[in-house]
Amino acid sequence: MKRKGLYFLIALALGGVGAVHAQDTTGAVDTASSSTAAADYDGRWYIAPTVGGYYNDTDRNTNSRQVYYGLGVGRFISPNASIDIFADRTKRDVDGGGSWANNTVGAAVRFYAGAWDSWRPYVLAGVMGSHHQNAGNNGWSPAAELGGGLSKTITDSSDVRIEAGYRYDWDDKSQPAEDGYGDWFLGFSIVSRFGEPAAAPAPVEAPAPVADCSTMDSDNDGVNDCEDKCPATTAGTIVGPDGCAQKVVIDLRGVNFKFDRPKKNETDISGALAEPSSDSIAVLNQAVDTLQRYPQVHVTVAGYTDSVGTDVYNQSLSERRASIVYNYLTSHGIDASRLEGPIGHGESNPIGDNETDAGRAQNRRTELQVQQ
Numbered sequence: 001m002k003r004k005g006l007y008f009l010i011a012l013a014l015g016g017v018g019a020v021h022a023q024d025t026t027g028a029v030d031t032a033s034s035s036t037a038a039a040d041y042d043g044r045w046y047i048a049p050t051v052g053g054y055y056n057d058t059d060r061n062t063n064s065r066q067v068y069y070g071l072g073v074g075r076f077i078s079p080n081a082s083i084d085i086f087a088d089r090t091k092r093d094v095d096g097g098g099s100w101a102n103n104t105v106g107a108a109v110r111f112y113a114g115a116w117d118s119w120r121p122y123v124l125a126g127v128m129g130s131h132h133q134n135a136g137n138n139g140w141s142p143a144a145e146l147g148g149g150l151s152k153t154i155t156d157s158s159d160v161r162i163e164a165g166y167r168y169d170w171d172d173k174s175q176p177a178e179d180g181y182g183d184w185f186l187g188f189s190i191v192s193r194f195g196e197p198a199a200a201p202a203p204v205e206a207p208a209p210v211a212d213c214s215t216m217d218s219d220n221d222g223v224n225d226c227e228d229k230c231p232a233t234t235a236g237t238i239v240g241p242d243g244c245a246q247k248v249v250i251d252l253r254g255v256n257f258k259f260d261r262p263k264k265n266e267t268d269i270s271g272a273l274a275e276p277s278s279d280s281i282a283v284l285n286q287a288v289d290t291l292q293r294y295p296q297v298h299v300t301v302a303g304y305t306d307s308v309g310t311d312v313y314n315q316s317l318s319e320r321r322a323s324i325v326y327n328y329l330t331s332h333g334i335d336a337s338r339l340e341g342p343i344g345h346g347e348s349n350p351i352g353d354n355e356t357d358a359g360r361a362q363n364r365r366t367e368l369q370v371q372q
Contacts, residue, residue, distance in 0.1 A: 041078065042197065043198070044075065047194070048072035050072065052068055052188060053187075055186075056092060057183050060183075061096075063093045070086055070088025072085065083107065083109045083110075084108050084110070086128075089101070090102050102133075104131070112151065116153055120151045121150055122148060124149065130142070130169045136173060136176070142170050143168060145167035147185070149164065157193045158192050161190075163189075166182060167183050169181050221239045230244035250290050252325075255365065256273070256361055257365070258273065259364065269281075269327075272324060284328055284329075297370060298339070302341060302368075303342065303343070304348070304364070305347050309347075311346060318347075319344030321365075321366050340371070350362075351363060
């Protein structure tokens with residue numbers, strides 16, 4: 001039995017290595033498609049009380065079947081592997097009288113396949129020291145075991161294990177004619193983890209979608225955030241196409257009136273404008289376009305005269321000039337709420353020399369004064 005047992009243990013070891021290799025290869029595929037992932041295993045320490053039975057080597061000259069019991073302490077070191085330090089004891093009745101006790105201390109590694117929430121097959125390998133107490137020996141010898149089993153998680157802190165295997169004990173002292181003994185075993189363990197379970201990993205939040213800056217206007221200046229080079233302008237600031245503050249100037253130079261026009265109750269602005277009146281109308285239309293492009297702009301409509309005539313008359317004439325331009329703007333879509341006036345300033349604030357015909361022509365004018 002001793003040589004057969006030794007040969008069988010070697011063969012079982014080779015088979016176990018092949019099975020572990022196959023399990024690792026399969027596990028590499030399963031990890032990508034099942035719940036057996038690195039984040040899924042519980043690395044807490046556990047204790048594993050065990051009870052089982054031996055089918056003894058007949059060369060022991062003892063009863064053929066015997067109960068053993070033991071205790072292991074271990075932990076998983078990866079999703080598919082655990083290591084235990086264990087001790088167990090059995091006592092055999094020797095044929096013809098007496099007893100044969102074995103106390104064994106060792107370490108065993110187990111390699112698992114499958115998901116944590118199902119029955120997981122595994123292979124095991126262990127090495128140990130075996131202490132014998134019998135009439136022929138009271139000492140230690142090396143021993144090793146190989147086997148396999150099934151494990152099932154039943155709560156978040158406990159598993160059950162059922163395993164069977166072959167243990168070989170190189171005991172050559174208990175019976176001088178024997179070099180060692182090989183025994184089959186079957187065991188049942190309850191694995192109990194202690195300590196708090198590891199917290200579940202926080203869910204990974206999907207990155208927030210990138211906002212489309214072309215649809216956003218953070219400072220409400222009418223320029224979208226993609227094109228806004230000054231994204232923090234204060235409310236009400238007049239800005240250009242780039243979103244930066246801009247001084248708006250609406251220049252009505254070139255819009256000049258004939259001498260002593262418009263008359264009272266005159267409403268046709270083209271008849272009151274200096275010739276060619278089409279040039280003045282073009283300037284007025286440019287002013288309308290500017291006001292439409294900058295809806296936040298407000299202007300004061302102010303009229304002026306030359307120095308010919310009395311102050312009272314010129315004041316009234318300047319107001320008529322402001323009023324006829326005011327009416328032109330509102331009739332072309334500019335809301336009156338954006339226009340202050342019309343206001344007349346008479347002959348004050350001349351821009352031309354009232355001693356010359358050309359200077360007086362420049363002073364017969366209306367201005368749009370932007371309220372910045």
